[in-house]
Amino acid sequence: MTGSPADCNKWSLVTDGLSCTDLATQAGISLAQFLAWNPAVSSDCSTNYWLGEAYCVGVAGGSTPTTKPTTTAKPTSTKPTPPRPTMSGSPANCNKWSLVTNGLTYTALASQAGITLKQFLAWNPAVSSDCVTNYWLGEAYCVGVSA
Helix, strand or coil, rough: CCCCCCCEEEEEECCCCCHHHHHHHCCCCCCCHHHCCCCCCCCEEEEECCCEEEEEEEEEECCCCCCCCCCCCCCCCCCCCCCCCCCCCCCEEEEEEEEEECCCHHHHHHHHHCCCCCHHHHCCCCCCCCCCCCCCCEEEEEEECCC
């Protein structure tokens, strides 16, 4: 998601039924911290809070709450966490992510990952076939899946 802090060092993926308040609680941060670190998300989490997207839940040197959450955290998945925000529609079995850096074309990203452009587009369905739509600097894209 745009606007996330450059020093974000912890990301959390939205799963089905997980509210932004629950996501913040699971990460051990306040809702205010979550919203500060994810400024594109509206204060009521009705805008720009999407299933399958990764959101910043920790920053280097950032403050952490002094008390632990009182709710029980839901189990987390063991799949790799994307290093940055992702587009919706990435496969659930994605196990390798690549980050778009300045000047990195979609063909170069696929080539660096050792995959075909066809695989890249299949694993990242939000990206248009010409990569003009939804191919963004700073976003993480799926470049590997488990069997």
